[in-house]
Amino acid sequence: MSEKFGDEKTRRRFLKGGAVVGATALAGCTGGGGSQETTTQGSSYSVSIEPVGKVTFESVPKTWIANNGSWADMGIALGLDAPKGVWLPSRYHTHYYDEIPGVSVDGSSIQKLWGDGGVGKEQFYALNADVHVADPNFLLNRGKWDQSDIDEISTQVGPFFGNSIFSRSYPWHNYRYYTLYEAFGKLSKVFQREARFEAFSTLHDEFQSKLSSVVPSKGERPSAAVVWGSGDNPEKFYPYVIDEGTSFKHLRDLKVEDALANTDVKNFHESRGAIDFETLLKVDPQTLLIRGQEGKTRKQFRNTVVKFMENHSVASELTAVKNGDVYRAGPLYQGPITNLVVTDRLGRTLYGGDERLFDPQRVADIVNGDF
Structure with a gap:
């Protein structure tokens, strides 16, 4: 990362319950994505998601981590390289890609971020990802981080962008949830690959139609x-x-x-x-x-x-x-x-x-x- 995030206005603020009182960050990434879908290469663009708010990217992120297999799989669907790390690689079942010709992910190359003591900040520094696709409130509530830890990684390494969409049962998640395809659409904007998202959305709609004829x-x-x-x-x-x-x-x-x-x-x-x-x-x-x-x-x-x-x-x-x-x-x-x-x-x-x-x-x- 070439940009350090020392400006107080770039720091996001989260409450334990998940409410946002400010959220803007610059991701000073160097890559352009190499795809015709990247329409804003060379200029900044912003994407918003709760609870993070608006995140402004100077260019398309090249490296990333994901909190779990939901977001990791979205990235693979967008044609990205695998995330550098996820909380628990054992729960990111990459063997599902065996069903898809020519698509594979080497799970052994993905670093485990969650240990007995939670998630360590030093791992974020070591991986030096351009964007952290994770809900910071999960780290605050389940990972036992403090707000100062979120601010530090956001400004010194790269921004957070995510929402704990996999379950609706956490009492601290009192802000908006997203459906799988709502979240997928958000991520496609981060990586400027909206065309792939639209193609998947069409395929998903057709799949749902076929299901309706199968379900009794x-x-x-x-x-x-x-x-x-x-x-x-x-x-x-x-x-x-x-x-x-x-x-x-x-x-x-x-x-x-x-x-x-x-x-x-x-x-x-x-x-x-x-x-x-x-x-x-x-x-x-x-x-x-x-x-x-x-x-x-x-x-x-x-x-x-x-x-x-x-x-x-x-x-x-x-x-x-x-x-x-x-x-x-x-x-x-x-x-x-x-x-x-x-x-x-x-x-x-x-x-x-x-x-x-x-x-x-x-x-x-x-x-x-x-x-």
Whole structure:
């Protein structure tokens, strides 16, 4: 970075609850992006997003970090190089790109930013990214940063630009949320790649139309409980109530009925609590969707988790286990590519059919700017 951000007026201000009282920053980046979609190369431009406010860029950012796989996947969809770092690379499931010809990301090249002590400022200095695609309030509330830390990195390294869109359950997130494609559109402006975004939006609209012909009517859709259970033999689960966050987009698009919504089971993001098989048996969902299992193939999942449940004295009494309706729930973080892959996968799993609902080659063409 060639520009240091010492001017007090360039510093953004956040309250613990997320309200903004000022937000302007200059990203003194040197790259132009190399794409015909970059229409403002050589001149400054601004993009606004809550809670950050307006961020002014002197030129198109070349290097970046992302807080999670939602934003990381958006960048890949825009044809960018992978982010230098994310909070937890293990939850950025880059193997989904195996579904898309010619698109790949080396997950081992992405630095893990979140450790036992949270996120260290020294990592931001070491990576020296042009823009930090992350909600600063997540760092203030979950990362235990102070406002002075946000100001320091914003002015000495590069601006923050992001919103914790994956869940709507954090009590401190009392400002605007964005849908996946609203956030995607914002990011496309940061990197001046709006044409790719528009192409993805068109593809997404067509995908939604195809889904409408696959999803059965309300009375024919099974109820499902969404829980997080890691490992091969999970006996403790973190329950997730389906909300409007991007991590549930595939479930909302498939109109999955939430078996936990009207029960006494508390959403994990609110309670941070776990449940066991006995509690699940009281709910007894028709379908059980388990998160924390995306590193496994379908066969591996059935040979470990499902087999374990079938042989468990309590789990084996669950209707979902008896009927063989226990599946991987999809990732916590979804971007435009990930969403297409996991929605297509789960849709065919729940409702049958072998035909793909989107064209992987078309996705690859958009990523590569061939549209």
